[in-house]
Amino acid sequence: MEPSPSSPQPEPDPLAEAYRLIAEREQERMQACADEIEQVLAKHGMRLDVTPAQISIVPAR
Secondary structure: OOOOOOOOOOOOOHHHHHHHHHHHHHHHHHHHHHHHHHHHHHHOOOOOOOOOOOOOOOOOO
16 A cells, blocks of 8 residues: 555654765765875876775685
């Protein structure tokens, strides 16, 4: 059974909204930091090269 269009929407969870806002702000800060690092490196003719972590299984010695 679907709610009627005139029924009020449930109130958003304040805690979930707070976590969402914190995560959003942290993402913005991380991006600003990465942008600043790239600008500094570019001034010195360098660039940032990030590779994903690598896990290898090798024989025991």
